[in-house]
Amino acid sequence: MxxxxxxxxxxxxxxxxxxxxxxxxxxxxxxxxxxxxxxxxxxxxxxxxxxxxxxxxxxxxxxxxxxxxxxxxxxxxxxxxxxxxxxxxxxxxxxxxxxxxxxxxxxxxxxxxxxxxxxxxxxxxxxxxxxxxxxxxxDGLGLLITLGGAPPMGTAGPGQALRWAAGAAARTAFNRVPQDRPWPWRGTGWQSVPPFPAQLSGTGDPDGTELAANEKALHRWIDECVNEQAVHICSEIFHETYLGHSPPHAEPEPLHGPEGYARFIRGILTGFPDAHATIEDMVSAGDRVCCRVRMTGTHRGVYRDLTPTGRRFAMSQIVVCRMVDGKIAESWQEIDGAGLLLQLGYVPRPGSRPLAMLSWFLRLGASLAGAAGRSRTEGARRG
The missing domain is CATH 3.10.450.50 (Nuclear Transport Factor 2; Chain: A,)
Structure with missing residues (x-):
């Protein structure tokens, strides 16, 4: 040290x-x-x-x-x-x-x-x-769920939302956690600082052709697989040994292989059929590529058991990829899941008091009822 x-x-x-x-x-x-x-x-x-x-x-x-x-x-x-x-x-x-x-x-x-x-x-x-x-x-959504500030994924109906909101309000009113031992707020030596590593991730000496191939794979992932919904090309973008890591609320288990990612993106496109993503920044070094992405869309289908609300959303995410032979072999994805569910109305504002929690619940019920009405009207029109 x-x-x-x-x-x-x-x-x-x-x-x-x-x-x-x-x-x-x-x-x-x-x-x-x-x-x-x-x-x-x-x-x-x-x-x-x-x-x-x-x-x-x-x-x-x-x-x-x-x-x-x-x-x-x-x-x-x-x-x-x-x-x-x-x-x-x-x-x-x-x-x-x-x-x-x-x-x-x-x-x-x-x-x-x-x-x-x-x-x-x-x-x-x-x-x-x-x-x-x-x-x-x-992983703000995972943190909020852990601390009881957001309902678990799958809390879809008004009844489930009401039960969660009542429990959250009770915890807010009665929970007391004592500061049961002194904490070192400041000072040197609170924790030893490890030496800076001599070797960084993403090292190696790829030539410009390899870096271009790595970046091209990520552009194809966004432009074709997501925006053009060409899910069938996943095998051209993702390595056969692909392993995808997402926060548990987004995907409970790691994704395996091109078909694993194809299943994941089909779920996104089912819930948000007009989803569109834009790469706002990209950093490439050795076998690593990181991109910052912004996605927009409309909640028109069921996503992770959440009833469609018809609401628009805009969401940011950052993805780090490890590349092998110009394909994505491993990825780590951080998404603004809390921001997404806040915009859809499925999560109350962090720190909401009991009255604000009740207001959130009533808005959620009205939103779901309105979405159901729109769905019936569209179904009758198509029929």
Whole structure:
């Protein structure tokens, strides 16, 4: 293990991000934020989380320190593990896992004492050795479900929603989690900082042809497999040994092989037949490709047992892929599932009080009733 370096900047862009995660996050050295980020630093996250978390955009070092303090108060024993780290040009990609326990208020949710484990992917843009911007995607829906702030997937009907809402309101009113032991809010040495690894993920020395082939596979995945609904070409894009990792609420088990992904995308296109995705950023290094994607569509079919609402949505996601012979051999996908279900009305706003919970339930019932009426009208018209 090495000591945290104070007053100096890391030598590489990847090491800057490593220090951001371990020094400022795990070691609670929030005073180092100003040395690792630019004055104009900004975090791009989901709109619902930004409002619930800080009430404003995360801009500048001071806002970043406040954000970290909020995180550490909510999960005082939180530790973060770097699962994947690679860089290309002015971009650094980090795939990480957080583990801890819910001991303080979080997104308006009272402490539950529950253990949490959630994944997150970061795309960092660097300027002069410091982090200028971060685009982040985390398993917010899985976290909310764990903490009782969102109903489990499959809570489809008004009756199920009412039972969940009543239980959530009771927990909000009566739950008390004591701070039963002191927590180290600050100070050096809270957690040892591991040395920066000599070997990054996505290393190797592919030529331009290999990098182009890797990127082409991801463009075909979005442009053809999703937007043109050409699901039959999955075998041309996904390696025969493909393994796909998604948050459990999106896909309970890893996807296996091209047919596994084909089954997954058919489910998406059944629920959202007009789904359209756009690649907003792509980072390629060695055998790794990361893309930031925005998807829009309309909820016109059943998706994961959720009755269609007819509502429009816009959702962000970040996907990291490991490539073999120009095909996707493994992928890790972070999607804004909470934002999706908020827009569809299936999830209440985080931290909703009992009256707001009741209002959410009534709106959900009206939405489902309206959707059922529209479905009957369309069926009669077709008949």
């Amino acid at each position: 090495t000591e945290t370096r104070i007053g100096t900047l890391p030598d590489t862009a990847a090491e800057t991000v490593w220090r951001w995660i371990h020094d400022c996050g795990n070691a609670r050295r929030r005073e180092l934020v100003g040395k690792l980020v630019t004055d104009g630093f900004r975090i791009h996250g989901t709109a619902w989380m930004g409002r619930a978390w800080t009430g404003a955009d995360l801009r500048g070092p001071d806002a970043c320190r406040t954000w970290l303090l909020t995180l550490h108060r909510a999960f005082p024993d939180l530790t973060t593990t770097v699962e994947d780290l690679f860089c290309a040009g002015d971009r650094v990609v980090a795939r990480i896992t957080h583990r801890g326990s819910h001991r303080g208020p979080w997104l308006g949710l009272a402490p539950t004492g529950r253990a949490v484990e959630f994944s997150q992917t970061l795309i960092c843009r660097m300027e002069n050795g410091r982090i200028a911007e971060i685009w982040q995607e985390l």
